[in-house]
Amino acid sequence: MAVYTIKKAEKAPLASKGVLLWLRVNLFSDVTNSLFTLLGCYFIYLIVPPLINWMIIDATWSGTKEEIINDGARWIFIFEKFDQFIYGFYPEALHWRPNLAALISIFFILSMNFISNLKIKIGLILVYPIISFVLISGGFGLEIIPTEKWGGLMLTILVAAVGIIVSFPIGIVLALGRQSKMPIVRTLCIAFIEFIRGVPLITILFMASVILPLFFHDGIEFDKLLRALIGITLFQAAYIAEVVRGGLQAIPRGQYEAADSLGLSYWQGMILIILPQALKISIPNLVGSFISLFKDTTLVLIIGLFDVLAMVSLTNSDTNWLGFEVEGYVFVTMIYWVFCFSMSQYSKSIERKYNTEH
Template sequence: MAIYEKIAAKPAPLSTKGPIHWIRENLFPSPLSSILTLMSLYFLYLVLPPLLNWMIFDATWTGTKEEITNHGARWIFIIEKFNQFIYGFYPEEFYWRPNLVLFIFTVYVFAFKYIDTLKMKIFIIATFPVIAFILISGGLGLEHVETEKWGGLLLTIIVASVGIIASFPIGILFALGRQSKMPIIKTISVMYIEFIRGVPLITLLFMSSVILPLFFPEGMDFNKLLRALIGITLFQAAYIAEVIRGGLQAIPKGQYEASDAMGLSYWQSMGLIILPQALKISIPNIVGSFIALFKDTTLILIIGLFDILAMVTLTNSDTNWLGFETEGYVFVTMIYWAICFSMSKYAKSIEDRFNTNHK
């Protein structure tokens, strides 16, 4: 008879692993948490069924306005005005251009995540706006489309993308300038950052639309979209500068001393050692600023540009489709949430990929 008998492996008790353990640890860890969990479940019980009935089960998806008989969401309005929500007044025969830009952007997003070369990353970031404007506005033999016809989600993405891409390098320079030991450069950087952060974006949009043309030479003029892009870029650069500065301050002093000991110049030290670490640390705050900028693009309505939110009011001015504001705002809300959530998850995946912490 063997002294030791082989014991079959048994699964861990449900009290230490599995869904029951997760529920106990996260939903009912204490009496107060249990009360809050039950209150939340009751709130969802009151809210979710009517919401689902309105949005899905009792909604109207097909037919005409006159055929609506139920009290659910009237999504036929969104279906009827879908192209206007997405493209604005962009000519229908040229829809393939923004669609191609979206495809290129998607490829860039997946490629950017897996490219380790800094030069290639910079090339991708700098190239995309050029390609987008050539295709959408008309270039290289394509028929020109005035920016006044751009609108909807197309305009929202363009304004947000250009603002994000253009403000990022400017913000880095101002962050470095604010930490510079040169008094003039530091003073200029501090004055710029504090002035821009002290005024709302709507003020800068008015200034870029009304005051900026006064500084142009006689006979020179920029359209409204370009003025808005300048104002948004200057505004966002100040916030990015502060985010990057926070990352730079989080770098241990020993990293600066190590780069000096290696005989690296200032720009070599920043480009190869300091900035990569500061940017990695600042990813969550950078993404937060970009998400805020994406939502702030709705303010371009005040200078006569119609983004996707402005299209709700504009499409409801159609006498054949009056009274559909609720469906329009719900549709726009879902689009904003989907894009902002995707930006957050994409940034989290980048953060995890470049995470070098040893656990």
């Protein structure tokens, strides 16, 4: 008679689960991968500890510049000039107005994720820019602040936001016009897109600043910031048009035929069937264009507008704070990274939300 013994279950080897498994699969899967991993760790060892020492451990966080004794970062310069970096020359007593506009912007972005009613979304999109502009510029009982005093991070966000929001619908119209069956419309859209994409943004800004006022009568004041916004919007619209056109070309022909079979008009089919799919496909490229625009806002300096990077250069000319430009540029670098990384992560969340491949 056979006797069976039940063996006690043994634990799985440590190398087949958890962190050790991840390390073995991703970093030490073969000899070449292991060598590159060790080489990368060596470079991290050379770069990260000194950087942490300079930025945190040996840094000067308080006091005056005469009391600096360490060789680390002198962040007191950032604290001293912080208001200029954020608001430019905007009156200090009225900082609550751009702050309130920023809070409204955050509420607007979050509300877009939770509101499903299209009419409410369109209403918010139309009302939000007006409220923000009145808060920052003035009017309706608020003191009017000329755009010459706008600057810093506030101006950077404003230029980027206007460029993104306004150029998006214009780019869609240009993309549809480029695919139109009407020769005149198609030719005009192609000419505009190819001309704008064939010249750098700095040229467009010069044209908007110098040539655009020539189209108006003498005595008409044309705001410098408005000129820059028009140039940036037209420039960005051309690139968005090509991104959207790529999304439209990726839609199978059967989708167009399905819209026709339902008896939908051209615009009904585009708005209800074609464009939602094309825009979903184009999300990564669209966000890439928006990130590029956010970084290109630094070019407004050439027409006399002081964004956050320009404010750092300007404050470095202060004779009382000479030699602190490194800290200023590191601070601006971190600001740009935070905003660009946040935009990238937000786009990924949108992709996951509208993913229909399942």
